[in-house]
Structure formats: structure tokens, C-alpha cells
Amino acid sequence: MNITVKLFASFRTGRFGEKNFDCPEACRISYVLQELGISESEVGVLLVNGRHGDVDYSLAPDDTLSIFPLIGGG
Amino acid sequence: MTEKIYRVNMTTLTASAEDVPQEWKTLGGRALTSTVVAKEVKPGCHPLGKYNKLVFAPGMLSGTACANSGRLSAGGKSPLTGTIKESNAGGTSSQCLARLGVKAIIIEGLPQKDAFYSMHLDKNGITIAEETELIGKGNYEVITAVRKRRGDKVGVLSIGPAGEMKMPLANISVRDPEGNMRSHGRGGLGALMGSKKIKYISIDDAGAPGVAIAEPEKFKEASRVFAKCLLDHPVTGQGLKTYGTNILVNILHEAGGLPTENFRTGRFDGHDKISGETMHDTIVERSGKPSHGCHAGCIIQCSQVYNDKKGAYLTSGFEYETIWGFGADCCIEDLDLIAQADHLMDDIGIDSIETAVTVSIAMEAGIIAFGDGPGTLRLIKEIGSGSHLGRLLGAGTAAVGKAYGLSRVPVVKGQAIPAYDPRSVKGMGITYATSTMGADHTAGYSTATNILKVGGFVDPLKKEGQVELSRNLQIATALIDSTGLCLFVAFAVLDKPEAFTAIVDMVNAKYGTSITGDDGIALGKSVLKLERGFNMEAGFNSTHDRLPEFFEELCPPHNTVWDFTDKEIDSFWDF
Numbered sequence A: 001m002n003i004t005v006k007l008f009a010s011f012r013t014g015r016f017g018e019k020n021f022d023c024p025e026a027c028r029i030s031y032v033l034q035e036l037g038i039s040e041s042e043v044g045v046l047l048v049n050g051r052h053g054d055v056d057y058s059l060a061p062d063d064t065l066s067i068f069p070l071i072g073g074g
Numbered sequence B: 001m002t003e004k005i006y007r008v009n010m011t012t013l014t015a016s017a018e019d020v021p022q023e024w025k026t027l028g029g030r031a032l033t034s035t036v037v038a039k040e041v042k043p044g045c046h047p048l049g050k051y052n053k054l055v056f057a058p059g060m061l062s063g064t065a066c067a068n069s070g071r072l073s074a075g076g077k078s079p080l081t082g083t084i085k086e087s088n089a090g091g092t093s094s095q096c097l098a099r100l101g102v103k104a105i106i107i108e109g110l111p112q113k114d115a116f117y118s119m120h121l122d123k124n125g126i127t128i129a130e131e132t133e134l135i136g137k138g139n140y141e142v143i144t145a146v147r148k149r150r151g152d153k154v155g156v157l158s159i160g161p162a163g164e165m166k167m168p169l170a171n172i173s174v175r176d177p178e179g180n181m182r183s184h185g186r187g188g189l190g191a192l193m194g195s196k197k198i199k200y201i202s203i204d205d206a207g208a209p210g211v212a213i214a215e216p217e218k219f220k221e222a223s224r225v226f227a228k229c230l231l232d233h234p235v236t237g238q239g240l241k242t243y244g245t246n247i248l249v250n251i252l253h254e255a256g257g258l259p260t261e262n263f264r265t266g267r268f269d270g271h272d273k274i275s276g277e278t279m280h281d282t283i284v285e286r287s288g289k290p291s292h293g294c295h296a297g298c299i300i301q302c303s304q305v306y307n308d309k310k311g312a313y314l315t316s317g318f319e320y321e322t323i324w325g326f327g328a329d330c331c332i333e334d335l336d337l338i339a340q341a342d343h344l345m346d347d348i349g350i351d352s353i354e355t356a357v358t359v360s361i362a363m364e365a366g367i368i369a370f371g372d373g374p375g376t377l378r379l380i381k382e383i384g385s386g387s388h389l390g391r392l393l394g395a396g397t398a399a400v401g402k403a404y405g406l407s408r409v410p411v412v413k414g415q416a417i418p419a420y421d422p423r424s425v426k427g428m429g430i431t432y433a434t435s436t437m438g439a440d441h442t443a444g445y446s447t448a449t450n451i452l453k454v455g456g457f458v459d460p461l462k463k464e465g466q467v468e469l470s471r472n473l474q475i476a477t478a479l480i481d482s483t484g485l486c487l488f489v490a491f492a493v494l495d496k497p498e499a500f501t502a503i504v505d506m507v508n509a510k511y512g513t514s515i516t517g518d519d520g521i522a523l524g525k526s527v528l529k530l531e532r533g534f535n536m537e538a539g540f541n542s543t544h545d546r547l548p549e550f551f552e553e554l555c556p557p558h559n560t561v562w563d564f565t566d567k568e569i570d571s572f573w574d575f
């Protein structure tokens, strides 16, 4: 199935900002992270269609997955 | 060395040094400014009248070797909101004052003559002089001139033309190490300083005795632990340094909490053009500085120097809230134009949040169109010039909304709501509603836990847990604002208990006390209650702890609404 993956901040370095991504049906976010070479401990926030999820979340076709390192501001 | 309270009487143009009352000895920053205001200012007074006072106090740890401890608190009754106000800023002044043994400066009375004055503070005390040359001048020129007059290292607190005109969105500027600006931004304290007819205060700490520390070894050890916590945490050690606070544009957009086109939706199509990632690349490309500290001793370094296309200095301290305000809220997709706006606002001396939201209301009113960048710069210049339109805009978001008969006006207690939509970051809504300062994101930064997953996670789209989250954060913030620590240390403190212990240890080592973490929390609570007490006497009650009713409209993309009952909001104060 196809999903959209968006990367932010330092995760873009050597990777990409936004990309269509092919992955197995109902695959978990952890699979995508592994494919991208991002370790789970580096991840700060995961959003699926703008809602918070965790690495065990099962993705559906056409989902947008946004991946952020731990960030702050204000 | 004994600390002193400096009391400046602008009616008689005299200053005196007083002993610090016993009960104020271990207070600093916000705890001290709010205590002085609550004790000495009539709650019902006119903010620009003779009974209001302008109070400055360095934090409890300012002037020491503790990292990020150079924040200065300014307090008074707010000309914008009519509530009590504490606004803190970086820059070099807090450390200068602390090293001179200045516990607080309390400025009272009003000059009898129609003239402006400057104040100079050094190891010999305070002198007041009439000022003519710099009247009407912008902050950049004032700071350059004062450095020439008083030496390159001098600390400066100044107001621009907006403060002289006593506009409710005027701020007080604080020079940073390079001679650029940080600001006591919110609540119109620049108008209060303008009412006292003080154009600038210069502070020279040459020959200052320095800060007395009761137990230096203990202090050193605790400050080492604290610095390590900041450096080891990914946000305070790396994230803020690399991308600044503007890294938030993209995550708030993705999470649907980036207020766009005067709070119509939570997503902005032009988000990537104004994002922290784009800003970082632009700064590097133009040989600016991606990281910069607003005072010596800042190791987080969220500030930056942003150059124009030709590589010349344009602005610094270019913050998420400013970029959100002109970017998403006014629909301007041009970072360079927003940087020009930031420079203008620093020079005129106006709060970038209140100004941005006021401009978006001017767009709502049809004065200019949403997305009109050049029109935005023109409106900001109108404010600086004091034209009739400029005066109206200079009165702030609520006033412009009223003048044009609008109800879609995002304010609480007359202060503009900043960069997080309360319908999709619900913990922030509780903070906006209940803060003693009017809508203020820094008062209890629920975004940390709602969006950024710092200090745990509370779902931003649900009501559960938000009141408690905002309460705990507001209490902790009142404490941090009293220490002189930059609020951004909270990202590390929320995740690392040893950082909080280190703060308590440093306070104890400085004063020779033995307070506990619980005492610190009790102080935070008492500051909030004291401030609320002032507001109640000034005529505020729980009906003012409410968000505007247009937040009952759906906020795309999640289509959530503001749905807290009055009772739920009011339970915030059950402590």
C-alpha cells in the first residue's frame, strides 16, 4: 500500500522532506522507521493524519505519517 | 554584600536605596515584582496614572554562574489588560543589576514637567537626567547612542516611539550582548515606562561587588549538574540551538494547531516557506548565525542572527510566535518580509505577538487584505509614526476589533491569543483562559505535553487532563520566572528530576537556606494566588476566565471545538 511520509528537522538531513512510500498492508510505524534508518530512541513525535500515534500503530492506505525528533520551542 | 531596593520617585526626580524587607530577601524575578505590585499598587488605579508603579527585578539566580539565569522580570498594572503583569526578558541587564546588588527597582510617581528623562545606575547609585536628543528615536539608535555615552558594555532598557506615545502594545527593549534587542514584550509595559517619562535606563556594573553566595562549593556542584542536564537533553542541548523556536511551525501545522487566517483553520498551506527548517537553511546560506544567546551564560541559544539577501543584518531573536503571527495568522508566506516586520517592531518598540494579531484583525476588518505583506509593513510604520490609524492599531487587538464591530477577535482579558489554537491544543486554551496575565502561552506551556511529548503526553484534542496539566505548568512556571532562569530550561526539567533538584540546591546554596522542592512549588502557588487576588480587586472575576465564543466554531482539520464548561475552567483555581 501507499502512504505519505514527511520528515522534519534533523531527520531531513541525508533523507527527504516528503515522499510517497510503499509498504506492506497494515504495517506498523516501526517498520517505516527501520526502512528509513531512524532509531526509535531518536523519535520525539509521530503523527498519523495529524494525530499522535506510537511505533506500534498500524498504518492504513493513504495515511500521512509525520516523523519528528524531540523538539521544543515556544 | 547587602542587596538594596532602589526606589525612584519621578514626581520629585529623586532616587533612594532601601534595605530589603526580611520577607523579600529570598524572592526574585516574578515573585518579587508581583509581590511589590500587589502590596504597593492600588488595583483600581489607572495604569498610566500616578498610582501605578514599574518594577524591575533580576531573578533569584541572576548574576551567578548558573546557566541561563539572566532573565529580568518587569512588573506593574498592565496598560493593555488592566490586570497585574509580569513580563520577563533576556539581554544583559538582569546580570548587571544582580551584580550591583540591586534586588529591585521600583519606579513611582509622574514627572510634573512635560519632559523625558534617562536614568543611570552604577555602583554609586542612580542618577536621573533630562533627555532631549533621543526623544522620538527608535531603539536601535537609542542603544547605539547610549553605548557611545556610557561605554560599550553598558546594559540598556529602553522604549521606542510607541512607548513614548503610551500605546498599549508598547514593549520595553533590553539590549543583548551585541547591541540588538530582547523585549519585555507583552502587556504594554512600554506604555507604563512612557507614562513615567523614562526613555531609557542604562546600567553599568563596572566595579560591582558581585552576587554573594552563602555556600560557593555547593553552588558550583549544583550548577554543574544543572548545565549537564541542559546539554544532555535533546531539546535544550541541540534542538533549540539548531532550529530556534521556529521549528514549531511545521509540527503545529501537521498537528492542526497552527492558527491560520485569524483562527479559521489549524493548517497553513505556506507553512514550509516560513518553517524553522527553511529559516535555518536561509540563515546558513546568508552567513547569519543559526544559534545565539540573548545573554552571556545562555547555553541553550535559541536565538539567531537573520541576514537579508545581501548578507547584511536584518534581525535577531526571530521567534516562532512572530513568524506564526505574520505568517499563518496574516497569511504571509515570505520569511524575509516577516523579518523586516520584526526589525521594525523592535525599533518602534512594540510587542510582536500583539502587533501580529492586531494586523490580522486589521485584515479581518478589511483595512488591508489577508496576505498583504507590503501593506503589513505600512501598518507597522503607521504605528511608529503615531498617525490616527497608527494610534488605533497601537491600542491592540481588542480595541481594533471593537472599533470595527468585530466579534472574531482572539483575546482573553484584552490580550491577544498567541500561536496555538485552543480547539486543537486544548491545554493551551486552559492556560489562555486562566492565566493572571491575559492570554499568554508562556504562563503554562501545555504545548510541551500536548504536542511535543515533553513531560509525558496529554491528548491535545481531548478535554481529559488539561486543567490539571495547565495548573501544574502554571505553578512551575511562576517558580521558574522567579529564579531568573529562561523558561526553556523547563524542557529539560520536565524530563529530568535531577535538574529540578539542582535548581533548588542552587537557591539554597545562594541564600544559605534549606528549602525543599515542595517549598518551591508552594512559592509558585502563592505567586499565582497573589496575582489573582490583585486582579479580583481590580474588577476581574471568573467570567473573565473565558475564551471568545467564536471558538465554538469547528477548527479544521480535526473539526474540534472549545467545549470546556465554565465549571471545568473554574476548577483550575482549586488548589
Ligand code: SF4
Binding pocket: B068, B090, B292, B293, B294, B295, B298, B299, B300, B301, B302, B303, B486, B487, B488
Ligand atoms: S534559550 Fe533563548 S530565550 Fe532562553 S536565554 Fe537563551 S537565547 Fe535567551
